Amino acid sequence: MEELERELQAMLRHRASTMPSSYEASSELVGRTARRRMTKVTAVAGVFVIVVAAAVAGAIGAGATKHRTPFVISNPTTAPQSSSSSTTLPKRNVTTTTPPTSTPSTSSLAVQSLGCPTTSVFAPFAVAAPKVRPRDVDVPGLSSAERRLVRSYVGPRAGFSTDGAVEPDVVLGPKGWSCRVYRHNGGGAELYVFPPSAQDSFGAADAAWTTSEQYDGPEVRVDTAVLGHDPDAALACTVFASDPLVQHWVTSSPIGGQCAAPNGRRITGADGTYAFVDADGTRGVGVMRVRATTPTLDGDFSIVTCKLTGREAALCDAILSDYVTRYAGAPPVIDHVRARTGRGGVVALDGRIGLLHLSQSTEADVRSVAGAPNATAQASFEAGSSNATAALPDYRALGYDCTATATSVRIPLVVQPALRGPYCATIYFINVSTHTLAAFESTSPNYGTQNGTKVGMTPDGAQRREGHGLIPHGCLGSFIELGSLYAMGQPITTAAGIVIYVGPNAGDLVSSLATESNTNPVGMLFC
């Protein structure tokens, strides 16, 4: 060993000797470790429950329909289109579509309206029924006797609570019935209109979520969900299986699988508006609302199921027709992904960032979607990256909404070997070795996770939505970690990792959203 190496060894040992020679694990650390372990187990268990629930639902559906004969959708205009990139989603024209169940009518009727109480998996967990005024509706083809049988039921449609507003959903139903809405974590909502005899199935308690799904009696039910929220793809397939947009969604989603309508369901319609009849006579419609100029999954869809008996059975035509007239062809009120300008969208574990995709999109794609950057820089997340031994590739940063001076809502374009502006609200990081998008960070609330977490939310809200706990003093600061950023020998299971930053000060809100490819990283989230 040479002299320098001996001196180094001595210096290092001396320095190390100035540190305490032993540490005791504090009860707080042991507790935090146990809680973190439990959080992971809970998260895994949550996924397991969802998978089991989906399997059970599939089994129930299969059991209920196995005697039915398959039906081939005859409308060739909705044949699937192949597409390999998220930037080539089929565009849809927003035009008023003729309701498939009846012809429009100008006859108008003021009907009583009833607000529906809502139960959510996120705060506010229970919302009392809102008071709503009577409304005028067109009820084509109804006799005067039938007109007296309808009422209007009002509850929230699908939407994320961070959208800032929730659009109401309005559906007709038999007079004298009750209604309730259940809102899911992923933005979806189920509005049930049910007879007094079914009250027990639609309570506010947790168990009512299950019993409502098992309920098999008369009902008018509206399922609404956000387009592009992957767990709802299977629901969309039950009515929109032949729709090009849904076909593309399912084939490009990490969920995969076949997209097919239930056996025995006859579906007609096109261009986002469909009607269906099941083998048992249950009827329904599906309405998809997509922004006209946005080639993306920006919007929502509704599936209305009308299952009435006795003297109310004749109301289904009016109920379904009213719903289609109200919603088909109308643009969605809430812009869930704000992808029209390319300056927003869903950040997903499969690598999607709005219209772009980690490890696939190039700098040209970023410029095409987000426009010309305000600032650019080339650097590395590793100090001394000019050295040939650097393990991390250089990145090229494309900054948007930038300023020359640092602010609390902007991120520096360069952090190594020292922080350097400009400071930008949104930065795309291109791996200069692979020339593809490797990482992304934004302080803009226009971006959100699939569960709806956005900048500006409270940490508690973000934790509830994501099912992951806050790491208060983690290696990246205070953050919520999604995906396998830190595999440590564990198999990497997602295409990307996501970090939801909170802080930096106690009591702060979600401050930025960052994601990095697990296969094409530049080291932004290395920890």
Place this chain on the structure above:
Amino acid sequence: VLTAGNGSARPGDGGPSFAELYQAEAAGVASLAYLLTGDRDLAEDLMQEAFLRVGSRLRHVAPETFGPYVRRTVVNLVRSHFRRAEVRRRHAAAIENEHDIRQRTGEFDSSDAETRDELWRLLQQLPLRQREAIVCRFYLDLSESQTADALGISLGTVKSSTSRGLAALRAAIAQDRAKAQEQ
């Protein structure tokens, strides 16, 4: 050295407890973090975080690999911290506080101490990868292949990082001493 559990046992399945593993490895891990960051408080924070992270995966980590896991974790944490401005400022402050450290260790006038101090300062100025390689090789006494495992890099990168780091230190020392002679 772990005294509880056998080689195949896993923590939580009759092997050593988290507290035992912590007691066995914490001092070494904290020292490693300190040598890489030059900041005692930060080193202890990172050590705690490393244990928190690896501890949450106890069932997946065999006792004999716990040490390497937690060392690699702390190296990763150090890398991450050096990307953050606050940490860089603290790091700079720690280097500037050498005077205080020398006084605490009672070596202010020792020539050996001056050499160590100079080496320490120069070490902190090396790129992180070179610093990591040198600390692993000359403090932890890890072989090149063990260093490669600990740092998650190739054997070739370990060799070149160590070599370049030593070369940079030699050059810097020569430069410092030349300046001192001029003065």
